[in-house]
Amino acid sequence: MLLEIHNLAVEVEGKQVLKNVNLSIAEGETHVLLGPNGAGKSTLFMTILGFPKYHVTNGSIIFKGKDITNLSTAERVKLGMGVSFQNPPAIRGISVENLLKYESGQNEEDELNPRMKSLADKLKFNDDFLKRDVNLGFSGGEVKRSEVLQLLAQRPDFTMFDEPDSGVDIENVELIAEELNVILDKQKKISERKRAGLLITHLGYILNFVKADKAHILMNGEIACSGNPDEILNDVRENGFKGCVNCAQCTQ
Template structure:
């Protein structure tokens, strides 16, 4: 379980996030909406542990441990993983090597790569000249190898063409065990299958396309550093596309006052 309590975060001396409370239970996937610059990526980077995001107040707990001041790689070992929107290029380091690092072993990389149609990229330098879709597939491949319990997705559908969006969507669903019902050999009742799910997800999306593939449990809106009430992600998306983020802001203000 991920628990965030009254979190305040600064980046380069500016307060980006305020009074953030968030709880993601095992098996749950949350969707995060919000306009550009509202602090969505900041929230993900803070959970992952990027040191430039200073936690000024509040705490983050994961699996019962206070991870507020834990270094990034220890959080990764504890089971937090992230799919980045614009990951850096690393010259001379092959994608294969990075996937092996994620998996902590050398075998099985080809098989994993096949699942996201990425075998041909394994011997390319990490993110070097990758298109938007290729970056996303590379990120998902790394997450597949890493197999974390909490996965943070920063706009997984941005820059992905219509053909690949299904692949990306289905892969995320698989990572988050949203496809348990469809997996072969599982004949237990549907509600019980839901309980078997342990993976947690937090997904930033602008378009909501990803919701066609993943049944998200909860949706929230981040606006000017504040997090709105929890609601059904579809309803939030409808509200935003009909009346814009402004309407959601009213909702937040209504709550906080």
């Protein structure tokens, strides 16, 4: 397993948000996390990343066989974690181009390497855009594409995507999904895939373009059920999250 979460309980500002969460994601797998607003999806996301506001009161997080429960966010990223935020902050004074150079191991004074330049072109970012400060004045679609471009530079072994299909039009969703499939090794044979991911989504629209291996529903701070992504998503659309969970429990 690339990522293993065991009996995880988390408090945020003294309030328990997650309890007894168990989740395992193997190399080459893509999992999707669904759930209503306030279920704890973002809390799980931030806890895996190691944000200090999210206090682990029980359980452990294992990444690449190493207990990372008490490691800093920077240490987790160095081990091979990547993230695409739903609403990332603007960073004044740092251009998209210089951030890409840093993430791909280049010096600031060097020309952007041909691989990154080609990827930027593919994601419809011209030279003028690359000179802009990160996320400053970006549209929703530009923010999402910029996040994906940064991940392509970083090449993480495990990536979390927070609502990659929210706030963008169909053209941008298809463009973003194409590169998500690259990040997640979807262009390779199943036996050759190494990179894995966790997609957090509310509507599940991104699953029309990125195939997930397993879906989980998070409700009231716990993973209520897991299974085939298509079946779970169809049940959610027909019966809502609570109805889907009840149906899954009845058939166990």
